[in-house]
Amino acid sequence: MPIRQIPKTTQDYYLINFDSKGAERAANDGRVLSQLVLDELKNQPVTDVFVMSHGWLGDIDDAQAQYDKWMANLWNCADDIEAVKKKRPNFRPLLIGLHWPSKPFGNEDTGGAFDLNLAAEGDDVVVNAVKNQLALLDASDEIRPQLETIYNAYLELDEPDSLPDEVRQAYLEINSRLGLDNEEREAFDPEDIFQNGRAADEENEDDFANFGGGFSWGDLLAPLRVLSFWRMKDRARSIGQSGANDLLRKMQQAAPGRDVRFHLMGHSFGCIVVTAMTAGSSDATMAPNPVHSMLLAQGAMSLWAFCPKIPHAKDKAGAFNRLVKNNRIKGAIVTTWSEHDSAVGFFYPLAAGLKRQVDFAVELPKYGGIGAFGIQGLDDIAEGLPIQKKDHQYNFKAGRIYNLASGEVIKEKALVIGAHSDIAHPEIAHAWWQSVAID
Numbered sequence: 001m002p003i004r005q006i007p008k009t010t011q012d013y014y015l016i017n018f019d020s021k022g023a024e025r026a027a028n029d030g031r032v033l034s035q036l037v038l039d040e041l042k043n044q045p046v047t048d049v050f051v052m053s054h055g056w057l058g059d060i061d062d063a064q065a066q067y068d069k070w071m072a073n074l075w076n077c078a079d080d081i082e083a084v085k086k087k088r089p090n091f092r093p094l095l096i097g098l099h100w101p102s103k104p105f106g107n108e109d110t111g112g113a114f115d116l117n118l119a120a121e122g123d124d125v126v127v128n129a130v131k132n133q134l135a136l137l138d139a140s141d142e143i144r145p146q147l148e149t150i151y152n153a154y155l156e157l158d159e160p161d162s163l164p165d166e167v168r169q170a171y172l173e174i175n176s177r178l179g180l181d182n183e184e185r186e187a188f189d190p191e192d193i194f195q196n197g198r199a200a201d202e203e204n205e206d207d208f209a210n211f212g213g214g215f216s217w218g219d220l221l222a223p224l225r226v227l228s229f230w231r232m233k234d235r236a237r238s239i240g241q242s243g244a245n246d247l248l249r250k251m252q253q254a255a256p257g258r259d260v261r262f263h264l265m266g267h268s269f270g271c272i273v274v275t276a277m278t279a280g281s282s283d284a285t286m287a288p289n290p291v292h293s294m295l296l297a298q299g300a301m302s303l304w305a306f307c308p309k310i311p312h313a314k315d316k317a318g319a320f321n322r323l324v325k326n327n328r329i330k331g332a333i334v335t336t337w338s339e340h341d342s343a344v345g346f347f348y349p350l351a352a353g354l355k356r357q358v359d360f361a362v363e364l365p366k367y368g369g370i371g372a373f374g375i376q377g378l379d380d381i382a383e384g385l386p387i388q389k390k391d392h393q394y395n396f397k398a399g400r401i402y403n404l405a406s407g408e409v410i411k412e413k414a415l416v417i418g419a420h421s422d423i424a425h426p427e428i429a430h431a432w433w434q435s436v437a438i439d
Contacts, residue, residue: 011075013067013095017060020101020138020235022242034247037096041254046094048084048261048292048436049251050074051277053098053244055268055300056232060099066267067097073424077390080433087437098273100239102232126151133224137231143177146170154220163194163220171223180230184302184367186353190223196350197222217350229351233300236269237319240276245285248277252289261292263436267423268343271299271370275320278328286322290330293435297336297423298410299370300344306333306401307377312366324378331438332396334431335403336387337374338410342418344371371420374403390430398438404431 016033017025027033040046054066075081085091130147134140149170157164163171171190186192198218217225248262264274274294280286304310305318308325323329339345345368352367364376375382382401387409388394396402412422
């Protein structure tokens with residue numbers, strides 16, 4: 001479906017679909033949707049472009065459902081829209097949802113999602129598990145023997161106290177061959193991950209008891225989940241820097257001489273997508289013009305990503321500091337964070353390999369996500385505020401960062417991930433509109 005209709009509104013949006021390499025997929029009718037977007041920018045008096053990116057664990061069906069909900073939520077803020085129209089009388093928006101494959105065994109074309117059942121009997125269980133894990137990790141057959149070792153052990157062993165030597169070695173070989181970026185995690189130690197997961201199971205026994213017949217962080221697949229986490233994080237950055245960045249650059253060049261403003265919103269790993277979309281892979285590939293606003297909802301990206309000097313690596317800047325240094329966000333960056341978000345607040349440091357004895361209420365972590373702590377390390381331009389009702393005037397200022405404590409709104413918990421996906425609220429949309437309205 002090339003263009004989606006938002007329920008209960010008169011606004012349409014384009015759903016642009018990238019593959020795992022950042023190349024755009026054609027729509028069902030053969031058209032490349034980015035060309036339709038560029039044609040509209042060139043030929044219609046568009047004033048504002050809104051771009052959204054979903055996060056981890058989203059296939060094409062999930063993406064459509066999320067964008068239908070998010071954009072309807074955005075467009076139901078009638079008072080905010082009228083306020084923007086008063087400042088920009090010719091206000092004409094163009095809405096875009098980006099899709100990137102981020103869900104294990106998800107439906108990226110047709111036929112429905114594949115449900116992997118490792119509890120099933122038969123010789124095909126391991127074969128199918130390995131096949132789909134290779135696809136998820138975007139890996140070659142060279143790690144097939146190691147995956148077979150892991151899955152066979154998972155099926156054969158009943159709650160071991162430690163990883164068997166052959167399983168530990170298999171994980172080390174997989175990690176080495178994947179070549180994942182280690183800047184935001186400790187040295188990969190599968191036994192530590194396994195033991196941390198076992199401790200997490202004990203702490204969360206009541207919460208996990210009813211999840212799919214018994215969910216566990218601390219089984220033999222825990223290090224594989226961590227590797228998948230970092231692969232998806234890496235994919236989000238790669239797609240943002242490649243296909244999404246190319247799209248933004250072309251959109252900014254499609255309407256020369258007109259004041260077209262760009263507003264980006266990401267959720268979870270989608271925050272990496274839209275940030276990398278603006279930053280590119282280097283100074284040379286940054287978007288030629290600043291974007292006007294950015295909303296990072298429950299970001300699964302480093303709390304130090306924008307700072308000039310990372311506290312535990314003081315000779316290094318955060319991966320996206322150049323956006324701040326080069327003033328590539330003309331208006332404001334607004335983040336949401338919630339203490340009810342287990343996916344970011346709990347799993348992010350667990351996946352990074354941290355020992356979980358640190359009291360993060362007292363000391364900011366070495367590794368942690370924006371969705372749990374906001375953007376840190378920029379005290380001169382960043383401030384924390386409580387999220388407010390949809391009639392509140394924040395008076396956001398250009399060039400600043402606002403970390404909104406959103407636990408009073410983002411609080412509806414799902415098992416394991418907590419309130420990570422509970423972001424379709426008018427208070428969240430209103431905060432973005434307040435940033436959009438900055439002169």
